[in-house]
Amino acid sequence: MYVSPLCRNTRPDGELLPQESAAFDWLDRLGIEYDRVSGDPADNMEKCDAVAAVLGMPVCKNLFLCNRQKTNFYLLCMPPHKPFHTKDLSKQIKSARLSFAPEETLWELLRCTPGSATILGLANDTEKRVRLLMDRETYEADYLSCHPCICTSTLKIKMEDVLQKLLPDCGHGATVVELPDE
Secondary structure, three states, X not given: OOEOOOEEOOOOOOOOOHHHHHHHHXXXXXXXXXXXXXXXXXXXXXXXXXXXXXXXXXXXXXXXXXXXXXXXXXXXXXXXXXXXXXXHHHHHHOOOOOEEOOHHHHHHHHOOOOOOOOHHHHHHOOOOOEXXXXXXXXXXXXXXEEOOOOOOEEEEEEHHHHHHHHHHHHOOOEEEEOOOOO
């Protein structure tokens, strides 16, 4: 898998997809610095390992979930090494029968495709239909890694900027959850 060298505060070369360009515009507008790598699509956690080696940190696992009725939606940010079991999360957020949300809803709400779910997609959730959930380990980390709404690039952003600039700007908060290691 090809992964570029680390770049600081620069967009990928060439024409960007609209949602990708919007993510970089958002970071620029808020004055948020980032490191970036780009390359082949890192659309699963195995491919993200190659990205992590260049980025210098693990790539955050992002899961887009919903309840059975598909009326409540969640973006879960968690460490890549932790397993995900719905029962561990359901009790904490008082939502039974969690499952992966439909691809079309991921696009409708966050403007992301499968493998690209990201906290940066929350800027597209203008109706605040998605609840952000962050595992405590991720929430307390110094940095967050995420895609800019497309999995051909991955960014490293200070968690302080995520919590104090990004989330307040888009009107979202983070619910901290505790997912067990196994």
